[in-house]
Amino acid sequence: xxxxxxxxxxxxxxxxxxxxxxxxxxxxxxxxxxxxxxxxxxxxxxxxxxxxxxxxxxxxxxxxxxxxxxxxxxxxxxxxxxxxxxxxxxxxxxxxxxxxxxxxxxxxxxxxxxxxxxxxxxxxxxxxxxxxxxxxxxxxxxxxxxxxxxxxxxxxxxxxxxxxxxxxxxxxxxxxxxxxxxxxxxxxxxxxxxxxxxxxxxxxxxxxxxxxxxxxxxxxxxxxxxxxxxxxxxxxxxxxxxxxxxxxxxxxxxxxxxxxxxxxxxxxxxxxxxxxxxxxxxxxxxxxxxxxxxxxxxxxxxxxxxxxxxxxxxxxxxxxxxxxxxxxxxxxxxxxxxxxxxxxxxxxxxxxxxxxxxxxxxxxxxxxxxxxxxxxxxxxxxxxxxxxxxxxxxxxxxxxxxxxxxxxxxxxxxxxxxxxxxxxxxxxxxxxxxxxxxxxxxxxxxxxxxxxxxxxxxxxxxxxxxxxxxxxxxxxxxxx
Amino acid sequence: xxxxxxxxxxxxxxxxxxxxxxxxxxxxxxxxxxxxxxxxxxxxxxxxxxxxxxxxxxxxxxxxxxxxxxxxxxxxxxxxxxxxxxxxxxxxxxxxxxxxxxxxxxxxxxxxxxxxxxxxxxxxxxxxxxxxxxxxxxxxxxxxxxxxxxxxxxxxxxxxxxxxxxxxxxxxxxxxxxxxxxxxxxxxxxxxxxxxxxxxxxxxxxxxxxxxxxxxxxxxxxxxxxxxxxxxxxxxxxxxxxxxxxxxxxxxxxxxxxxxxxxxxxxxxxxxxxxxxxxxxxxxxxxxxxxxxxxxxxxxxxxxxxxxxxxxxxxxxxxxxxxxxxxxxxxxxxxxxxxxxxxxxxxxxxxxxxxxxxxxxxxxxxxxxxxxxxxxxxxxxxxxxxxxxxxxxxxxxxxxxxxxxxxxxxxxxxxxxxxxxxxxxxxxxxxxxxxxxxxxxxxxxx
Numbered sequence: 016x017x018x019x020x021x022x023x024x025x026x027x028x029x030x031x032x033x034x035x036x037x038x039x040x041x042x043x044x045x046x047x048x049x050x051x052x053x054x055x056x057x058x059x060x061x062x063x064x065x066x067x068x069x070x071x072x073x074x075x076x077x078x079x080x081x082x083x084x085x086x087x088x089x090x091x092x093x094x095x096x097x098x099x100x101x102x103x104x105x106x107x108x109x110x111x112x113x114x115x116x117x118x119x120x121x122x123x124x125x126x127x128x129x130x131x132x133x134x135x136x137x138x139x140x141x142x143x144x145x146x147x148x149x150x151x152x153x154x155x156x157x158x159x160x161x162x163x164x165x166x167x168x169x170x171x172x173x174x175x176x177x178x179x180x181x182x183x184x185x186x187x188x189x190x191x192x193x194x195x196x197x198x199x200x201x202x203x204x205x206x207x208x209x210x211x212x213x214x215x216x217x218x219x220x221x222x223x224x225x226x227x228x229x230x231x232x233x234x235x236x237x238x239x240x241x242x243x244x245x246x247x248x249x250x251x252x253x254x255x256x257x258x259x260x261x262x263x264x265x266x267x268x269x270x271x272x273x274x275x276x277x278x279x280x281x282x283x284x285x286x287x288x289x290x291x292x293x294x295x296x297x298x299x300x301x302x303x304x305x306x307x308x309x310x311x312x313x314x315x316x317x318x319x320x321x322x323x324x325x326x327x328x329x330x331x332x333x334x335x336x337x338x339x340x341x342x343x344x345x346x347x348x349x350x351x352x353x354x355x356x357x358x359x360x361x362x363x364x365x366x367x368x369x370x371x372x373x374x375x376x377x378x379x380x381x382x383x384x385x386x387x388x389x390x391x392x393x394x395x396x397x398x399x400x401x402x403x404x405x406x407x408x409x410x411x412x413x414x415x416x417x418x419x420x421x422x423x424x425x426x427x428x429x430x431x432x433x434x435x436x437x438x439x440x441x442x443x444x445x446x447x448x449x450x451x452x453x454x455x456x457x458x459x460x461x462x463x464x465x466x467x468x469x470x471x472x473x474x475x476x477x478x479x480x481x482x483x484x485x486x487x488x489x490x491x492x493x494x495x
Numbered sequence: 496x497x498x499x500x501x502x503x504x505x506x507x508x509x510x511x512x513x514x515x516x517x518x519x520x521x522x523x524x525x526x527x528x529x530x531x532x533x534x535x536x537x538x539x540x541x542x543x544x545x546x547x548x549x550x551x552x553x554x555x556x557x558x559x560x561x562x563x564x565x566x567x568x569x570x571x572x573x574x575x576x577x578x579x580x581x582x583x584x585x586x587x588x589x590x591x592x593x594x595x596x597x598x599x600x601x602x603x604x605x606x607x608x609x610x611x612x613x614x615x616x617x618x619x620x621x622x623x624x625x626x627x628x629x630x631x632x633x634x635x636x637x638x639x640x641x642x643x644x645x646x647x648x649x650x651x652x653x654x655x656x657x658x659x660x661x662x663x664x665x666x667x668x669x670x671x672x673x674x675x676x677x678x679x680x681x682x683x684x685x686x687x688x689x690x691x692x693x694x695x696x697x698x699x700x701x702x703x704x705x706x707x708x709x710x711x712x713x714x715x716x717x718x719x720x721x722x723x724x725x726x727x728x729x730x731x732x733x734x735x736x737x738x739x740x741x742x743x744x745x746x747x748x749x750x751x752x753x754x755x756x757x758x759x760x761x762x763x764x765x766x767x768x769x770x771x772x773x774x775x776x777x778x779x780x781x782x783x784x785x786x787x788x789x790x791x792x793x794x795x796x797x798x799x800x801x802x803x804x805x806x807x808x809x810x811x812x813x814x815x816x817x818x819x820x821x822x823x824x825x826x827x828x829x830x831x832x833x834x835x836x837x838x839x840x841x842x843x844x845x846x847x848x849x850x851x852x853x854x855x856x857x858x859x860x861x862x863x864x865x866x867x868x869x870x871x872x873x874x875x876x877x878x879x880x881x882x883x884x885x886x887x888x889x890x891x892x893x894x895x896x897x898x899x900x901x902x903x904x905x906x907x908x909x910x911x912x913x914x915x916x917x918x919x920x921x922x923x924x925x926x927x928x929x930x931x932x933x934x935x936x937x938x939x940x941x
Contacts, residue, residue, distance in 0.1 A: 085548075394854075409869040418864040423552075424879045427851035433862065433877040439870045 044101040050074065053200055056101050060169045060203075063176050073189035073199030080193045087385040087417060088325050088354045090298060093263055100201045100234070163216055163247075164209040168236050171207035178209060182240055186269040186306045186333070194265040195302040198234045202267065205235035210245035210276075219475055221250035235266040241276035243309065250478055252283040264323075265300045274309030274336065281474050283482055285322035288489075293352025293381070296324025303330035304360075307339030307368075315342040316359065317473045319482040321489040324353060329387065331360030334368035334396075341370040344470040346482070348463075348489050349382025349414070358388035358405075358420075363396040363429070374405040375467045378414035379490060385417040392429040401431040408466055410440050410459065410490070460487040499565040501683055504541050508534060510565065511649055518652060522622035529633050533648035540642040549640070552827045552859045553798040557767055558741050563683035563713055565650070566595040573676060573707055575602060581672055581705050586920040588670035588701070589614050591655050595676055595712075596684030598653050606667075611660035614669055617687055620656035627658055631691055635719045636747045637773075643743045647717040651687035654718075657700060661693040661723075668699035668729075668918065675736065677708020688718040692726040692754075699729040699918060704764070706737040716744035722754035724778065729757050729917065735928070736764040738793060745771040752778030752807075759916050761925055762789040762797055763932055771800045776810035776838075787816040788912040790932060791824035791856075798827040801845075805838040805868075812842075817912040818849040819905060820856035830875065831863040838868050845875035850882065850908060902933040909933075 044055060053074055057067040082093075158165050164175065172179050189199035210216050241247050264286065270278050280303075289296025299322075305314035316330040332341030343359040361370035376384040386405045407416035418435045440462060448458035464471070464483055471479050501510050511534045515527070542559045543550040572594060591614070592602040598616030605614055613624060620628055638645045655671045673686055692698050704714055714736070722728045734742055742765045748756055762768055774783045789797045803812045818826040828847045849858045862875040882904050890900035909929050916922040 407864075407866070409866065409871070412869050414869065415867045416864070417866065418862070418875070420862060420877075422860040422877060422879065423857070424849075424851065424859070425857040427854055427856055427881055429851070429879060430881070431877075431879045433860075434874070435862065435864060435876070436872075436874040437864055437866050438872050 043099050046099045047096050048098070048100060048201065052100055056201060056203070059101060060172070062169070062172055065176065065180065066172055069184075069189070070200050073196050074201075076190055077193070077196035077200055080196055082193055086327055086356045087383070087387070087419075088327060088356050090325055093298070095197075098263060101203060157217065161214050161217060162211045163214060164207065165220055166207055167204050168202075168207045168238065169204045171238070175207075175209075178240070179238070182238055182269070182271055186271060186304050187267050187302050192302060194300045195267050198236065198265050198267045198302070202234045202236035205237045205266065206239070206249075207237070208239045208247065208249065210241045210247045212242040213244045215245070216247040219248050219250055221252070233262075233264045233266065237266070237268040239269070239278055239280070240271045241273065241278050241312075243274045244276060245273075246277045248279040248281070248475065250281045250475060252285070252478065252481065263298050263300070266302070268301070268303040268330075270305035270314055272305065272307050272309060272312035272314050272339075275311050276309060277313040277315075278305060279315045280305070280317070280330070281478055282318040282320075283478055283485065284318065284320045284326065285485055288322050288351065288353050289324040291351045293324070296353070297322065299323035299326045299328065301328040303328060304333065305331070305341070306333045307336050307341060307365075309336045309339070311338040312336050313340045313342075315344075315473070317344045317470065318346070319470070319474070319485065320345070320347040320355060320357060321485045326353075326355040326357055328357050329360050331362070332370065333362045333364065334370065335364045337365040338367045339365055340368070343370075343372045343374070344473045345374045346377070346467045346470045346486070347374070347384055348377045348486060349379070349384045350489055351380040351382065354383045356385040356387055358386045360389045361391070361401060363390075363392040363399040363401070366396060367398040368396055369400045370402075372401070372403040372405070373469050375470055376405070376407040376416055377410065377463055377466070377490075378407065378416050379410040380414060382414045383417075384415070385419065386435075387419045389421040390423070390431060390433075392424045392426050392431065394425045396426050397428050399426060399429040399431075401429075403431070403433040405435045406466070407435075407437040408440055408463070409437065456491070459490055463490060500562050501565060502562040503559065504538065507646065508538055514565065514650060525625060525629070526621065530649045533633075533638055533645045536638050537642050537645040537649060540640065540645065542642055549800065549829075552825075552829075553767070553769060553796065555767070558713060558743075561681050561711065561713070563681050566597065566682045566684055568597045569594045569599075569676060572599060572601060573674070577707060578602060578672065578674065581703065583670065583701075583921055583924045586670075586918070586924075587667045589667055590670045590672065591616065592672045592674060593653065593686065594674050595682060596653055596673070596686055596714075609663055609666065612663060612665065613656065613658040615656055617654040617656045617689065618652060620689075624656065624658070627691070628656070628689065631719065631721055632689055633719070635721070635749045635775075636717055636745060641745065643715055643769075644717050644745050647685045647687055647715050647745075650685040651717070652685070654687035654689070655700075656688075657690045657698065659692045659696040659698045661695060663693065663696050665696075665698040668701055668921075670701045671703060673702070673704045673714060675706045675708075675710070675712035675714070675740065677706050677710030677712070677737065679710060681711035681713065683713045683715065686714060686716045688716070690718070690720045690728070690730070692721065692723050692728050694723045695725040696723060697727045699731075701731040701733065701921065703733045704736050704740075704742060706740055706764070709737055709739065711739045711741070712736065713741040714744070716742070718744070718746045720746065720748045720756070722748065722750045722756050724752045724754060726751075726754045728754070730759070731916070731918075731921065732758070732760045732770070733925070734760070734762040734764055734768055734770075738764065738766055738795065740765045741767045743769040745773065748772075748774035748783070750774060750776050750778060750781040750783060753780040754778065755782045757784035757786065757915075757917075760787040760789070760799075761913075761929070762787070763928070765795065765797070767796045769798045769800065771802075773802045773804070774812070775804040775806055776812065777806045779807045779809045781807065782811040783813070784915070785812070785814040785816075786912055786915045788909055788929070789816070789826060790819045790909070790929070791826055792820075792822040793824060794822065795824045797824070799829065800827075801830040803830075803832045803843065805832070805834045805841045805843060808837060808839045808841070810838065810841055812844070814845040814847075815912060815915065816847045817908065818847070818858060819852065819909065820849065820858055821852040823853075823855040825856070826858040827860070828858070828877070829861040829863075831865065832873055832875070833865045834868050834871050834873065836867045839870040841868065841871040841873065843871070843873045847875075847877040848908075849877075849879045850905070851879060852882070902930070905933050906930055
């Protein structure tokens with residue numbers, strides 16, 4: 016046992032694996048937020064007039080809002096004037112990889128995504144966001160052949176203003192909430208994707224991105240549209256360098272699925288969680304929502320949340336089209352002093368809409384994990400169906416787990432079930448493993464992976480493996 | 496004190512000053528600081544709005560928009576026969592009847608009591624039993640965020656006081672009948688009940704709210720129940736007032752070591768019913784059963800609000816709440832289990848099942864777990880659905896008419912909850928009451 020203790024100690028002190036800061040010249044606006052800053056961001060990104068108008072409108076609305084306080088999370092007040100709202104690596108718009116800053120390429124290699132090899136890797140096109148501006152986009156041609164548009168959001172604003180005008184804010188309006196309004200005013204970049212009618216996107220789309228420039232809040236904006244009968248699977252995964260100040264991350268993701276379309280959105284979130292005393296770490300306040308606008312459309316969210324000091328997000332689905340399906344699969348792990356308040360929102364509007372929610376929360380150390388979800392079945396949603404399961408696992412004496420589901424049903428033909436459980440990690444299971452020579456640490460990792468299997472199996476293959484590793488790494492030092 | 500009309504926050508506060516003066520000289524002066532604190536709390540809080548998280552689904556505007564008259568002791572009592580229909584057959588009870596919130600000895604029957612047992616109106620107890628009341632009265636109910644309990648505390652003047660000393664078994668249940676006589680103008684009553692059970696004692700208390708007329712009455716109830724070490728307490732609440740009544744009640748249960756409390760609610764009547772139940776398991780080995788059945792139709796609104804707090808280790812709690820909603824009614828179930836840091840080995844379960852019978856009916860359910868200890872077993876489950884079509888088809892194929900088949904299914908559903916009632920005559924009686932509800936004009940089962 017003492018042997019294990021020593022190992023656990025070592026592991027607990029192990030530094031964040033992906034913590035490093037790349038030293039490249041970048042163009043950063045001084046900290047602060049006012050209309051001029053927004054004009055500058057818009058000008059730097061060469062945006063059309065309408066976008067600047069929208070940004071200013073969102074900013075003015077944001078000024079009227081108050082930071083929400085209902086979350087089951089605690090953090091010091093954020094100084095919005097102390098954040099720099101724009102940061103871009105200097106040389107952009109390169110045609111080939113040779114022109115890319117070699118240091119940047121090295122960073123990607125450290126992260127395990129060498130761009131040179133990406134092309135050879137089976138079916139993954141990467142739109143790598145380095146801080147706020149997309150540097151290089153691969154596999155464009157392959158996608159262009161079938162008519163899929165996959166580009167940085169800022170490029171889409173210039174190239175496809177009509178599409179942006181049509182779909183942006185259609186799912187998450189700038190008035191939606193405090194952080195969505197802020198994002199709408201100062202968003203920088205991220206992905207835009209449109210899969211045209213009847214096309215099955217030939218590869219998994221993915222972006223890896225990280226916060227790099229010190230003190231730069233990241234305000235990504237993503238918009239994915241699947242036209243009639245289209246299918247697309249989008250992955251995002253992220254790591255961030257180690258630093259002490261808390262960093263704000265307030266992204267907005269909008270998904271639109273038309274008739275018979277399917278969008279699968281998977282996330283592995285591994286932002287820097289702060290050190291073992293709860294110092295530092297990312298604030299991850301994200302608004303993600305999908306709209307099943309067409310008949311029999313399908314939106315599926317899968318998330319593995321292991322990082323961030325605070326995670327506050329509720330990927331939701333508006334089930335508007337008759338027969339549409341929304342799914343939410345989540346694993347949220349909090350260790351040390353991490354806090355997570357996460358869940359989903361399923362709004363059933365169309366007839367025979369279905370939703371499925373599986374949430375697994377794991378708390379260790381002083382971690383605090385909250386599932387907060389809403390299932391709303393409106394009057395017109397004949398035959399709506401919901402199944403919700405949320406389980407929590409507790410490891411250690413100082414952690415806590417909460418479940419706050421809201422269920423509102425206004426239609427008598429609706430059926431819904433909700434189940435939740437909270438329990439301690441099985442002592443006899445650990446005992447069984449140890450008896451067979453498996454260390455306590457490995458046993459916990461084994462049990463947790465089993466606990467989360469239902470969710471992990473929803474992830475695309477390579478992500479599933481990464482997620483399992485992440486869970487083990489994040490739990491290190493939680494038993495002993 | 497005539498014509499004390501209460502409506503908005505101001506009028507309650509003005510009314511309180513007059514009320515205080517009118518009850519001065521009853522030997523209740525020791526209560527005064529408590530009342531003053533409560534009214535200032537109410538002044539600070541005001542009536543809750545739907546922006547208040549705990550009142551998100553219930554709009555109390557119908558209450559705040561009505562001018563209520565604080566009831567006085569009735570001059571003309573209803574005839575005993577009129578109350579006959581509220582008697583539970585084949586059950587001997589200590590019966591306390593309150594007419595418009597005031598204890599009426601003429602209609603009550605309290606037989607010989609075992610030694611040391613006290614069953615009396617709070618009015619009498621306030622002046623006679625100060626030393627028994629003072630350590631408990633208003634010591635448990637949490638007024639910090641509860642405007643209605645604050646109002647009750649400020650205006651309390653009658654209710655039931657039950658005291659069962661150590662090692663004593665109450666031979667018969669206490670049946671407390673709150674009758675509103677239904678006058679023309681809306682009335683308000685603030686029944687306040689205190690049940691104190693000593694070590695290793697046993698008691699059963701039935702709170703029963705009924706109306707005689709069609710007038711509007713607002714019962715703003717607070718019941719405090721203290722279950723001593725090793726005690727066994729059964730508590731029942733039956734709400735069957737008319738469809739215009741408002742009923743806001745808070746049941747606060749304090750459970751000591753190895754005590755066992757079960758509380759059952761059957762809610763049928765009332766226009767707006769808010770049913771708060773808040774047990775605190777504050778002693779090792781306690782167990783608590785919360786069982787309820789709520790049935791609403793028309794435009795009835797029934798809000799059930801549970802907060803189960805596990806403070807000590809090794810306690811069990813079970814919650815079962817069943818709802819049947821018809822017409823344009825609205826049901827709410829909000830169940831929260833809080834396991835405090837030291838409450839290891841807690842075993843808490845919660846089940847909420849609901850049937851929606853009509854297009855317009857709706858249900859909001861909010862089961863919540865808040866766990867601060869690690870070695871616990873907590874689960875909750877909620878379901879919302881309809882009557883099983885295939886079961887109905889099966890019965891109809893065997894020549895059972897549709898309305899009857901539906902009534903059978905509903906009775907089976909309600910029976911799940913009623914079967915947990917141990918007191919046999921009461922269970923049989925309530926099954927009858929429920930069956931009548933299913934077959935009467937309440938439901939359009941055709």
